[in-house]
Amino acid sequence: EPEVTQTPSHQVTQMGQEVILHCVPISNHLYFYWYRQILGQKVEFLVSFYNNEISEKSEIFDDQFSVERPDGSNFTLKIRSTKLEDSAMYFCASTGGLTGAGLGTEAFFGQGTRLTVV
């Protein structure tokens, strides 16, 4: 079964450092997302990406964050100058695989990257 793959599974970083979280979406999917879940809170939407550009972003996704699809298979989330409150599980998701009817599919999520900012 196709799956979304995220690396690393756990990242520890010093406050103020930059981190890049990596994702390999399902190969024929067209829409890509990042979500995060701070411990004890709900899963929150960060950003969606389609056709090599951001299609929607939340208030959380400020200038500290950026996304990129550098090579047609990877989808990365960069967090510049990390803060303690960036500590969370970050989930990548993809959807929009082309079925025979050309319809999208439900979002498939990766297993997440736990980011700990110390």
Next chain:
Amino acid sequence: DQQVKQNSPSLSVQEGRISILNCDYTNSMFDYFLWYKKYPAEGPTFLISISSIKDKNEDGRFTVFLNKSAKHLSLHIVPSQPGDSAVYFCAAQRGSGNTGKLIFGQGTTLQVKP
């Protein structure tokens, strides 16, 4: 942002009985509602969805009911099995083709006792 709410943080049921998980929403413009299941250290896994134009969708042991007038949906699992023990998230989405962002509820932890 409290557009999707799951007011019960936890639910415990006996194996073989029915589990009913509830979800309320405030935005009448949502087009799809989805249920995801999440085990510890894993990402959310899609379970079942329903279009806003329907009131019921069934897939095996899982049935989702939508009451648009009450802005309420529920997930029924029958019979419940110990392997169903997980956190269940209700999510809502706008737009066609299931490509819009998902707005999640807080989740309900289901424990199914053998």
